[in-house]
Amino acid sequence: RADTSLDRIIHQSVRVLTDRLFEHIRPFFDKLVKRKWLNNTVAFEEIIASIKQHFKKFRRMDPPPYQTLVGEVHRRVVVEYVRAILRGRVICTSSKMRKRMAFRLQDEAKQLKGLFKDLESDSSWLDSLICHLADIIHLEDTPSIQMEVAVLVKEFPDIRKRHVSTLLNVRGMVRQAERQEILNVVKDFVECGTAAAAAMCRDRAVFADIPIASEVHCLSLGLLRLAMSVANWFSERRPRARPTPPSGRPDRRVSSRRDAAAGNQPQEGEEGATGTHRED
Numbered sequence: 632r633a634d635t636s637l638d639r640i641i642h643q644s645v646r647v648l649t650d651r652l653f654e655h656i657r658p659f660f661d662k663l664v665k666r667k668w669l670n671n672t673v674a675f676e677e678i679i680a681s682i683k684q685h686f687k688k689f690r691r692m693d694p695p696p697y698q699t700l701v702g703e704v705h706r707r708v709v710v711e712y713v714r715a716i717l718r719g720r721v722i723c724t725s726s727k728m729r730k731r732m733a734f735r736l737q738d739e740a741k742q743l744k745g746l747f748k749d750l751e752s753d754s755s756w757l758d759s760l761i762c763h764l765a766d767i768i769h770l771e772d773t774p775s776i777q778m779e780v781a782v783l784v785k786e787f788p789d790i791r792k793r794h795v796s797t798l799l800n801v802r803g804m805v806r807q808a809e810r811q812e813i814l815n816v817v818k819d820f821v822e823c824g825t826a827a828a829a830a831m832c833r834d835r836a837v838f839a840d841i842p843i844a845s846e847v848h849c850l851s852l853g854l855l856r857l858a859m860s861v862a863n864w865f866s867e868r869r870p871r872a873r874p875t876p877p878s879g880r881p882d883r884r885v886s887s888r889r890d891a892a893a894g895n896q897p898q899e900g901e902e903g904a905t906g907t908h909r910e911d
Contacts, residue, residue, distance in 0.1 A: 653711075
């Protein structure tokens with residue numbers, strides 16, 4: 632009973648400390664995996680800096696509670712990062728954009744791995760997750776994506792078909808036949824699940840904490856990609872603003888307005904020119 636009570640106290644304390652940390656860093660997770668995120672590292676850097684600052688105090692804890700705390704923080708950081716990816720706030724519309732996004736995900740995954748290694752986290756099984764998602768986004772041929780999904784499902788058994796479907800939306804995959812071939816991999820693994828895999832799910836819950844409210848229909852995704860492409864095309868070809876006249880040459884229309892305000896009437900020879908300016 633004493634051990635049970637102590638474990639309960641430790642887990643309650645860990646939850647309180649973890650919640651306090653996430654009160655500081657959660658707003659920065661809301662800024663990840665957006666259009667601005669592709670060119671701006673500030674939000675991610677703030678997350679890293681805040682975790683380091685908090686753990687300067689947490690390191691004073693005894694080893695068993697500390698390991699429980701750093702392991703839970705590690706897990707929740709990865710969960711929130713994956714949640715940001717699966718929100719679908721960035722939809723890749725080209726191979727170039729997929730490559731760019733994948734490289735950014737891999738870079739930040741590497742930084743998270745280094746951070747929690749320095750903090751002596753025992754949850755190294757989390758390190759590969761973001762890299763798997765980045766590879767699925769980056770790979771071009773369906774068989775390679777299927778193999779990567781199979782590895783992902785094997786290492787993280789609580790993933791479900793809707794999670795992979797949402798990731799394919801982020802990747803910009805709209806062809807239904809290709810999507811179904813990839814999603815069948817998830818279905819086959821889930822149907823072949825064992826009691827051991829179910830036990831692993833409870834110990835290594837990641838996707839179970841990331842509910843997917845609804846999936847974007849394939850047609851809707853295609854229309855979204857088309858709209859984004861058209862918007863980018865128009866923005867690139869939008870005419871520039873008309874340059875202002877040099878300071879040494881006054882605007883003829885402004886001069887005409889000043890003359891009118893002063894009560895000056897155009898001379899007979901000037902009437903035609905003035906009329907032309909007014910029509911302009």
